[in-house]
Amino acid sequence: MPNPLIKEQVQIKRHSWIKELFLNKNFTLIWASNVISSFCFSVYLLMESWYVIHYLDAKSWLGIVLMATTVPRILLMVIGGAFSDRWKRETILFSSLFIRGTLLLIMSMLLFLHQLDIYLLLFFSLLFGILDAFFIPANQSLLPHVLLKRQLFRGNSILQGSTQLILIIGPIVGGLMLENLSYTLITSIVAVFLLLTSIIVRFIKLNIDIDNVLKSSMIGSLKEGFIYIKSSRILLTLMCSSLILNFFIAGPGSMAIPLIATDVLHGTAIHLSVLESAIAIGMITGIFLIGLINPTKKRGIIVLGQLFLLGSIMIFLSFTTQLWQSTLAFILLGIGITSGDIPVRTMIQEKTDPEKMGRVTAMMSTVSNGFVPVSYGLTSLMLSYSLPINKILFCSGCLVLFFFILMVSVSKTLRKTE
Helix, strand or coil: CCCHHHHHHHHHHHHHHHHHHHCCHHHHHHHHHHHHHHHHHHHHHHHHHHHHHHHCCCHHHHHHHHHHHHHHHHHHHHHHHHHHHHCCHHHHHHHHHHHHHHHHHHHHHHHHCCCCCHHHHHHHHHHHHHHHHHHHHHHHCCHHHCCCHHHHHHHHHHHHHHHHHHHHHHHHHHHHHHHHCCHHHHHHHHHHHHHHHHHHHCCCCCCCCCHHHHCCCHHHHHHHHHHHHHCCHHHHHHHHHHHHHHHHHHHHHHHHHHHHHHHHCCCCHHHHHHHHHHHHHHHHHHHHHHHHHCCCCCHHHHHHHHHHHHHHHHHHHHCCCCHHHHHHHHHHHHHHHHHHHHHHHHHHHHHCCHHHHHHHHHHHHHHHHCCHHHHHHHHHHHHHCCCCHHHHHHHHHHHHHHHHHHHHHHCHHHHHCC
16 A cells, blocks of 8 residues: 555655745746736737727738737847847836836727727737837746746746646637627726736846946847857757748648638538647647656757657648547647747757847747748748648648758757757
């Protein structure tokens, strides 16, 4: 009969790392601000899309509204990264959240007065994109300053897992709010929560020396960041890996969900929701598994494994003809995406000089995410030439596997990275 005392000690040991992280005041504040702000952003984006389509009856403008947020974020993120290295990151977070909350209060007043037209909405979207360019690099470069290196992997797992879960819950809650509340009230609620989040981040206290960074000009800081990444083989390799995955997986993979549901499975909205849920479940599962395992060695091999796994899954997905096959493929795709992203994020944080963390994070995000719209455009172009989605998925998977073989052959740095 097993000793209950031993069992209790094992459980305490198993969960002690979670308790250790949340006993860190700064980490708890960062986690809370991420959860609340992610929820607010997901609800707002759903409301914005619904407002454009149903209230303004301007379906053709939806893509332009979304681009008004995305384009300035991509173009200005490198500058935002330089700012986050030159000023207090907690101040940048507070300012961006407070300004956005204030803008949403103004928007709610315009909604109440029935004065929010498509042009004003574009203006607000443009401002939100600019604020994102400063918020994202500051937010993503916080953890190395509040956690020990051995805690970074699981800290990233908790943040990513919580955010991913909120991005699932947020649209559901947002849909219920749209059914029962006015646009004015929804916008006001989101604004209040963002203002409360800005208060939370004011309690984050980081001890960062920025004197060395301030000695150089803004242009000098940007140049220094480029030189730093260029001189680091591991950072360049991780950047290339992230770029390839975002280009060949993000566009075809995202667009495949509705196309497989309609063109391949000849299904209904239920089939679409099942596939959407499948990739979300896979992403949460991947975060949970990689956080539980907490690999401390050969993490470069995990990145290579992600390339092989995702390339193989894309090929498998191209041959699926039944709902259970497609569901399984999207679950595996979600697992592959997040189980590799967390090691990449952690390695960047561990291998980067803290004084340059904002610039490196911003440049990595710009290079990888900047190609996502190109991926969408190229996929749409191929579809317009009547190329079936299954052939696009097959070609994308083959190209990812080709890059995997290339990386295994030439990148000794990544193979040996712990």
